[in-house]
Amino acid sequence: MLRSYFTLYHIADELHERLAGGYLFEIHSQQKNEVMLAFVTPDGRHEQLVVTVRSPHFSLHMQEGLNRKRRNTAGLMKEVYERQVTGVAISPADRQISFELDDGHAIVLRMFSAETNVLLVRDGKIVETFKEGRKLENTPFEETSADIPYFRALETLANDPELFVRKLKEAGEDEPLDRRLLTALPGFDRKLVRRLLDVAESKEPEQLHRTFVALFYDLTSPAPCVIERLGEPPRFSLFEPLDDGPFTPFESVLDAINHYSRKMYRHLRQQEKVTSVKRELSAKIGKIEKELASADKHDPEELAQQYETYGHLLTGAIGTAEPSGDSITVPNLFDPGSSDVTIPLKPRINLQENAAWYFTQATKNRKRIQANKLRHAELNRELDDLRQKLQALDHATGSPESLRRLLETSGSKSDKDQHRKQEKKHPFRAIPLGPNINLYIGKSAANNEKLTFGFAKPNDIWLHARGASGSHCVLKGAGMHNLSEIQRAAEIAAWHSSAKHSELVPVMYTEKKYVKKDRKSPGSVILEREKVVMVKPMKE
Known part of the structure; x- marks a missing residue:
């Protein structure tokens, strides 16, 4: 559902609300198959749109703040830097989001599953692309034409049961029902059709129409959420799950997509570690079996x-x-x-x-x-x-924390030695929040002091829940402009405080160089230039 037309429709609407009237700051790529579009909103905030291509796990998500490109990273589409964004809209019958700029250019996000790309378009021609430049540049840009936009066509079907039944018949009475629904309902994909069939009380056309009407109005006003179940990757949905499983609801589609992307990034990192450890365990098992077989000879x-x-x-x-x-x-x-x-x-x-x-x-x-x-x-x-250990990893269904402990106990001796060296070097809890960005959490009062005044560097970001006892937290690899990472770090800092069960917690943050010891009150600190963000406590 990440690249569903209806997901992208609401994302485009929310992006227009955030960005129209602001300007495009720059475009660059720091990771393979990932391009970052940096914007300045009308009220002066920095926002980054991260578009991922050729990945089944990610589509696009937003980050607050400005993550400046590294020295060895070339900028893209430089001729449109600092151009005003006049509007953001989705094609009425295609999965393409266009950012219209005041000089006549448009940045087009082509969100097709296998062909996701970022295009720079002007006067009906593709000027520059993120991928497949030789094939696409200087070729005509053509949008999928449709007599009636998807939403208008679906609204007509919702209001006309007879037309709905007629469209189903025209789709071919000998065809399976799911294929007929795909043909009859513009913009619907297999997941939406599957949901319609799961919810419908019967497969009679009249009952299917009633279910479709309810589903259509859910699509016009979705309840975005992220479904997280033990042992499974996170899932984004425009609807609350049909069963009673756990999920996290969000007010906006973008907020849900952002949360999903963070959770999926961490899940994939953990799965990479699982795969690596399983490969190492299998190699050790093979070596021992070979030695035993040789000895038997x-x-x-x-x-x-x-x-x-x-x-x-x-x-x-x-x-x-x-x-x-x-x-x-x-x-x-x-x-x-x-x-x-x-x-x-x-x-x-x-x-x-x-x-x-x-x-x-x-x-x-x-x-x-x-x-x-x-x-x-x-x-x-x-x-x-x-x-x-290999069997435990094959059937691991616990929480990310229990899986992390299982990986630590299953890892190689060299991994454990490295972990012990890291623990000796800095005995703090470490949580990755992004590439080269880690959050360190103190474990006790003495450990807090060692973290803040022994381990943290002057430009690291220091965080602590305001008005509550709890862990000192230090964010390394990020700057004060990395607002998305600071927000996530603040949520974790709130969780590691005595206010963890509150609905909202104020969390202070500042650069470590503005944190001083309070000589009058042992264990306390004095802050300068601190900022405060209100967050909901969330476990890492």
Whole structure:
């Protein structure tokens, strides 16, 4: 539903409300398949629209503040920098959002599933693109034409039951019902059709129409939410879930999309770690199984018995047989009717010394048997442990926090050593909020002081719930202009305070250089130039 026409319709409407009358500041890309459009709103705030292409997990989302491009990142579509945004609108019958600029250019977000792209258009021609420039630049820009916009066509169907039934028949009575609905309902995708069929009490046309009418008015005034269930990736929806599962409601579609994007980013990072740890566990299991299989091919007891037999036969042959080169052939005294036995010899020593050497090797092999038994027991215990960890990761359905603990216990020795080094270096809770942006949380009063006055750098951002006891928090990798990350850090800081159960909590934040120790009150600080943001406490 991320790229559903109706999701994009409401996003375009909200973007128009936020950005029309402001101006486009710059466009650049810092991550592969991700382009950032920076805007200044009419009231002077910085907003960034992040568009992700070629990803099933992300479409677009907003960030407050200005995340300036790095030195090695080239700007895109520079000719429209600092142009005023006159309006934002979606094509009436296509998934394309246009930002109209005052100089006649338009930035077009083409939000097709496999072909998401950002285009710079002027006078009906594509001037520049984010992707596939050689193929698309200097070609005509054509919008999908439609006699009636999607919403107007759906409204007509909602008000005319007979037309709805007729459209279903025209879609082909021999076709499956879901395909007929896709054909009859403009803008509907498979997920919306599936919801319609799930909600409908019967598949009779009249009942389908009544269900469609309710669904259509839900689409015109949606209840956006993010559905988060243990062991599953987050899901964005324009509707509350049909079952009683947990979900987080939002006032606007953009707010829901932003929350979903943060949760999905963290989920994917954790899944990457799960995949890496599972690959490492599987490699270790394979190595141990190979070692055990190789050991089964060689029986030390059989070899020890053979060496001991050779020693006895050589002892019996002293004075009765002569070596021939590097071996000697003697009768098998232990099995008189069998063939003679040829025994390899060490050429520089006599038969007695060779016999002693074979007795020594027999003793060594018997000692090795005991060591091998201990080794096999150890390997089998390790193998069982690794298999249990792999099975636990395969069936992990707990919270992100429990999965994080499971990953820590399942990780490699080098990972654990690295974690211990990090803990020794800075023994604080660390939470990633974005690429190269981490939030550190104090664990106790002494730990708070070490975090604030020992670990934090002058330009790091310091946060704490106002008027409540709780953890000091330090945001690294972000600046005071990164308002989205500060907002998220403030929500977590509020959760790690005594006000965590309040509906809204004021959280102070400022650069660490403006935080001073309060000598009169141990454990307290004095702030300068602090700002306050009201947030709902949210667990990381």
